[in-house]
Amino acid sequence: MTSAIIVAAGKGTRMGPNVDKLFLELNGKPVVAHTWQRFDAADCVQEIILVVRDGMEKEFAKLAAKYKFAKPHRVVVGGKERQDSVWNGLEALSPTCDIVAIQDAARPCTEQAVIEETIQAAREMGAAVAAQPVTDTIKESGGGLLIERTVDRSRLWAVQTPQTFRVEIIRRSLAEARRQGVAVTDDTAACELIGQPVKLVVGHKPNPKVTRPEDIAYIEVLLKGTAKANPPSSKARRRPRRK
Amino acid sequence: MTSAIIVAAGKGTRMGPNVDKLFLELNGKPVVAHTWQRFDAADCVQEIILVVRDGMEKEFAKLAAKYKFAKPHRVVVGGKERQDSVWNGLEALSPTCDIVAIQDAARPCTEQAVIEETIQAAREMGAAVAAQPVTDTIKESGGGLLIERTVDRSRLWAVQTPQTFRVEIIRRSLAEARRQGVAVTDDTAACELIGQPVKLVVGHKPNPKVTRPEDIAYIEVLLKGTAKANPPSSKARRRPRRK
Numbered sequence: 001m002t003s004a005i006i007v008a009a010g011k012g013t014r015m016g017p018n019v020d021k022l023f024l025e026l027n028g029k030p031v032v033a034h035t036w037q038r039f040d041a042a043d044c045v046q047e048i049i050l051v052v053r054d055g056m057e058k059e060f061a062k063l064a065a066k067y068k069f070a071k072p073h074r075v076v077v078g079g080k081e082r083q084d085s086v087w088n089g090l091e092a093l094s095p096t097c098d099i100v101a102i103q104d105a106a107r108p109c110t111e112q113a114v115i116e117e118t119i120q121a122a123r124e125m126g127a128a129v130a131a132q133p134v135t136d137t138i139k140e141s142g143g144g145l146l147i148e149r150t151v152d153r154s155r156l157w158a159v160q161t162p163q164t165f166r167v168e169i170i171r172r173s174l175a176e177a178r179r180q181g182v183a184v185t186d187d188t189a190a191c192e193l194i195g196q197p198v199k200l201v202v203g204h205k206p207n208p209k210v211t212r213p214e215d216i217a218y219i220e221v222l223l224k225g226t227a228k229a230n231p232p233s234s235k236a237r238r239r240p241r242r243k
Numbered sequence: 244m245t246s247a248i249i250v251a252a253g254k255g256t257r258m259g260p261n262v263d264k265l266f267l268e269l270n271g272k273p274v275v276a277h278t279w280q281r282f283d284a285a286d287c288v289q290e291i292i293l294v295v296r297d298g299m300e301k302e303f304a305k306l307a308a309k310y311k312f313a314k315p316h317r318v319v320v321g322g323k324e325r326q327d328s329v330w331n332g333l334e335a336l337s338p339t340c341d342i343v344a345i346q347d348a349a350r351p352c353t354e355q356a357v358i359e360e361t362i363q364a365a366r367e368m369g370a371a372v373a374a375q376p377v378t379d380t381i382k383e384s385g386g387g388l389l390i391e392r393t394v395d396r397s398r399l400w401a402v403q404t405p406q407t408f409r410v411e412i413i414r415r416s417l418a419e420a421r422r423q424g425v426a427v428t429d430d431t432a433a434c435e436l437i438g439q440p441v442k443l444v445v446g447h448k449p450n451p452k453v454t455r456p457e458d459i460a461y462i463e464v465l466l467k468g469t470a471k472a473n474p475p476s477s478k479a480r481r482r483p484r485r486k
Contacts, residue, residue, distance in 0.1 A: 129390070131382070135454075136401035137429045138377065139443070143398060147372070147441040150432050151399065155386060158379035186380045189393050198390040200382070206457065211378075214449065214468065218461030225457065 001046045002119055003097045004039040004162070005089035008032055008052050008060075008105035009078025021210050022105050023059070027220050031210050033063050034108030034223065040069045042115045045101065048073040051089045083184055087174055093167065099123060100170060101162040102187055106210040109222050110162065114203045118164035121199040126169045128199040129188050130207060131157040157200055160207045163187040169196055244289045245362055246340045247282040247405070248332035251275055251295050251303075251348035252321025264453050265348050266302070270463050274453050276306050277351030277466065283312045285358045288344065291316040294332045326427050330417055336410065342366060343413060344405040345430055349453040352465050353405065357446045361407035364442040369412045370434045371442040373450060374400040400443055403450045406430040412439055 008022055015021045022032040039045050048071055050060055060075045076092045078085030086102055093100060099122055101115060114130045121128035134156040139147045163186060165173075173190035177183075184190045188198045206222055208215060251265055258264045265275040282288050291314055293303050303318045319335045321328030329345055336343060342365055344358060357373045364371035377399040382390045406429060408416075416433035420426075427433045431441045449465055451458060 129382075134379075134381065136377075136403075137432075139372075139374070139400045139402050139431070139441075140398050141400060141443060145443040145445070147400075147402075147431060147435070147443060148398075150429075150435060155383050155391075156394065157382045157384060157390075159382050159390075160379075186393075188382070188390060189380075192390070192393060198382075200384060200388040200390060202388070206455075214461065214464050217464040218457065221457050221460040 001094060001096050002044055002099040002101065003047045003049060003093050004042075004045045004101045004103055005049045005051060005086065005093075006032070006035060006039065006103050006105050007078070007082065007085050007089065008050055008056075009085040010082065010106070011053075015211075015213060024210065024216060026108060026210075026216065027223055029067075030063065031108050032060075032105045033067050035103060035105050035110070036063065036069060037067065038108070038110050038112070038115065039101070039103065040071050042112055044116050044119050045071065047071060047094055047097070049089045049092045050075045050105075051078045051085045052076070053078060081183065083174055083177060083187075083190070086170075086187060090167070090171055090174070098167055099164065100167050101164040102170070104161045104209055107161055107207055108210070109205065109219060110160075110207050111203055111205055114201055114207070115162055117201045118162050121201055122164040122166055125197060125199050127163075127165045127188060127191050127196050128201050129163045129186075130160045130203050131200040132160070132203055132207070134158055159186060159188065159200070160203070160209070165191075169194075244337060244339050245287055245342040245344065246290045246292060246336050247285075247288045247344045247346055247358075248292045248294060248329065248336075249275070249278060249282065249346050249348050250321070250325065250328050250332065251293055251299075252328040253325065253349070254296075258454075258456060267453065267459060269351060269453075269459065270466055272310075273306065274351050275303075275348045276310050278346060278348050278353070279306065279312060280310065281351070281353050281355070281358065282344070282346065283314050285355055287359050287362050288314065290314060290337055290340070292332045292335045293318045293348075294321045294328045295319070296321060324426060326417055326420060326430075326433070329413075329430060333410070333414055333417070341410055342407065343410050344407040345413070347404045347452055350404055350450055351453070352448065352462060353403075353450050354446055354448055357444055357450070358405055360444045361405050364444055365407040365409055368440060368442050370406075370408045370431060370439050371444050372406045372429075372431045373403045373446050374443040375403070375446055375450070377401055402429060402431065402443070403446070403452070408434070412437075 118128040138151040361371040381394040419436045
């Protein structure tokens with residue numbers, strides 16, 4: 001079976017003090033409820049683990065009741081760093097789970113087709129991640145504020161979530177990161193430690209993370225667009241979207 | 244004297260056919276009028292050259308009249324590629340111009356302080372560009388869809404505009420690009436051809452380019468924020484903003 005882990009244990013300081021960005025409203029619904037909805041509606045996902053900050057369990061129980069999420073879910077408490085939170089999520093998976101999609105709670109726009117494709121690719125290859133080509137002009141500095149060279153952006157990808165894995169592979173990767181004492185800011189970086197190849201799954205719509213206050217209005221517009229274009233069953237429209 | 248060249252000759256196909264993104268309205272005012280306004284209000288800029296598509300001259304004359312831009316300006320027609328358009332802009336500069344700030348017309352949010360700092364840095368060092376640190380997690384592929392490595396993003400910068408130069412340096416750089424037959428997508432890349440160092444000037448607010456339809460709502464929010472925070476004379480507030 002395939003599970004999703006929604007990582008909702010971060011602090012997100014760029015929004016300002018005392019603002020929990022996951023509970024800011026987007027078109028009248030909290031950020032994290034949008035994200036949860038995406039996975040609740042994904043046919044290929046059978047259970048959802050929410051990793052939350054200690055003391056927030058009740059808020060998530062309220063969300064589940066209010067939005068009538070249909071899929072089995074469990075709420076677990078996160079750890080000190082992101083990788084500790086993911087670890088706790090992995091510990092809470094059903095024993096029969098063999099594929100896991102790990103998602104930032106602050107990414108409410110992830111396309112159904114991208115969720116499905118990362119799951120398919122993880123099944124085939126072991127690991128996959130949602131990604132988009134870098135479109136900015138990128139320069140490398142020597143560490144200071146002088147340009148050293150223009151970087152060939154045709155090989156650069158901004159990676160997002162879901163990051164999706166065969167369960168034994170992500171367990172082994174994160175265990176290796178712990179063993180080496182390496183801090184990994186994303187889960188595919190842990191795969192690099194054990195030489196596990198990771199497939200890039202190209203999303204065709206923006207999949208931003210709520211980070212700064214001005215992101216809210218932008219993401220509201222994106223969500224209005226996908227609400228019309230993104231019915232729960234995405235298969236029917238996958239072809240037209242790839243045009 | 245210091246001049247600005249606003250490059251408004253591009254086609255911008257990502258908005259859809261028959262949409263001129265520079266004339267889309269942001270809070271009731273065309274994109275390019277916001278950009279023009281930024282430079283019209285910059286104390287350190289003495290003239291403005293607009294490089295436009297053939298046949299669009301009248302539209303720009305209308306804008307100047309409607310928004311009562313105060314600074315001397317000239318409208319010239321662009322060339323085939325971006326670098327040809329910049330070249331035409333350079334040809335139109337006043338003979339006494341020694342510093343030129345080259346700006347994408349589709350970037351309506353550029354901070355006054357960033358304009359000033361690139362001009363100051365170009366005066367001191369020859370060349371400078373508005374830039375922001377890359378915040379996405381970046382992976383490099385081997386050309387296909389497999390991750391090859393995680394890139395150390397601490398040395399990566401997304402460069403924007405203005406790109407600001409001593410006039411003789413950008414002339415020499417673009418002449419070298421022509422001589423070598425190299426297509427440069429940004430003007431600082433031409434400087435690399437003659438070994439000219441370029442200073443990165445770090446902007447503290449988003450400075451996006453209007454590219455896709457969903458950018459409009461986001462940029463409207465940004466502009467509402469800066470309209471309050473960004474009076475024409477920026478000197479008084481530069482210190483607080485750097486906090």
